[in-house]
Amino acid sequence: MAGILDTVDQRTQLVGQNRLEILMFRLSGRQKFAINVFKVQEVVQLPRMTLMPHRHNSVCGVINLRGQTLPVIDLSRAIGLRPLTPDENSTIIVTEYNRSVQAFLVGGVDRILNLNWDAVLPPPATAGRQHYLTAITKVDEELVEVIDVEKVLAEIVPYDTRISSERLSDPILERARGREVLCVDDSIVALAQLRDTLSQLGVVIHTASDGLKGLRQLQKWADEGLVLSEKLLMVFTDAEMPEMDGYRLTTEIRHDPRMSDLYVVLHTSLSGNFNKAMVQKVGCDNFLSKFQPEKLVDVIKERLLLDEPQEA
Structure with a gap:
């Protein structure tokens, strides 16, 4: 999967045409989830991880990736699903949101898919993990849920909105x-x-x-x-x-x-x-x-x- 994003720079031409590409993955079950490819830096095998004292319960630990220290977040646990168990075969998705870089532990990466935004719909107004979704779509008759990563990150490190x-x-x-x-x-x-x-x-x-x-x-x-x-x-x-x-x-x-x-x-x-x-x-x-x-x-x-x- 390390080469799955090799041509991501070519995909910028989709923007402005009401199109996007999503990276689909699984967490602790069969349900498929996704995030926008533009937020993804790379998909790699989990390097050696160091545990941190007093960490948020959704943070597994930290890794050093090419000289950069990154938190590893169990995305399954963060959205209320069964926690994942990290090991040497685990996969992480390295992302950049709001000028910060972090790694999300996932159950496995599926593929990248090109979509029209008009095929991506708001989530239904229901309880449960829908609270952590920004959108849903269907791929091969299967429901794919687009995760609200901003909400996940805000719960781990709350944003300060105060003005001096x-x-x-x-x-x-x-x-x-x-x-x-x-x-x-x-x-x-x-x-x-x-x-x-x-x-x-x-x-x-x-x-x-x-x-x-x-x-x-x-x-x-x-x-x-x-x-x-x-x-x-x-x-x-x-x-x-x-x-x-x-x-x-x-x-x-x-x-x-x-x-x-x-x-x-x-x-x-x-x-x-x-x-x-x-x-x-x-x-x-x-x-x-x-x-x-x-x-x-x-x-x-x-x-x-x-x-x-x-x-x-």
Whole structure:
């Protein structure tokens, strides 16, 4: 499986076409799970692992991989399933989320599959491990569950959404009070982080759980005769979402004259350099990696400064 991602760089051409590739794997049972290939650095056999005292119960230990110390997370246990037993034959998936790298212990890797985002649906509103899913899809008549890794990581290392009092006292940020934003994301953790941070600025927050719902909300406001660039300070959109991804959402916004001048921020846990290139390709105004409250405030300030009259 070490060579399964050899051509991953070639797959970046899928982005912007409402397509994605998922890496499918199993945990402690027969059920298939998946994560986006773009989050994956490599798939390797578990190296020698060192146990850590006082570790989170979902963390098996740490490994040294090419000079980098990484936590190994039992993904099965983290989402409420039967724990895995690590041994010399175990497989790990090394991933990067929100500027951090970690290894997930899995029961075995299946394959990489190319999909349309419109074939990937939100999970049903049921209990149990659905709480740890962002989407579901079907492959060869089998259900595949896409894991909300951001939620898993947030439970192991909680995110801090506090803004310093010094930043909050900036008079420019006072102009944000009462302004409205639309936040589009399929992760409840990411939406909560946006809400917790923006509420400290007095911002009114609207949310949508995928790009299609976000687009329909914008169209509804436009059909009501609202001037969207006046109603909304900006739109935050995740990159990868079921039914319609953030790149396609941005493209749809730019092609509709009623909303084409909206300020759109790509807010994602995917690779920063890759997304900065995609920002230009699809027409976003800004890019922000997730779970950085201070930088989120910087983006708000940049947008507010655009409303200032320009000197002649």
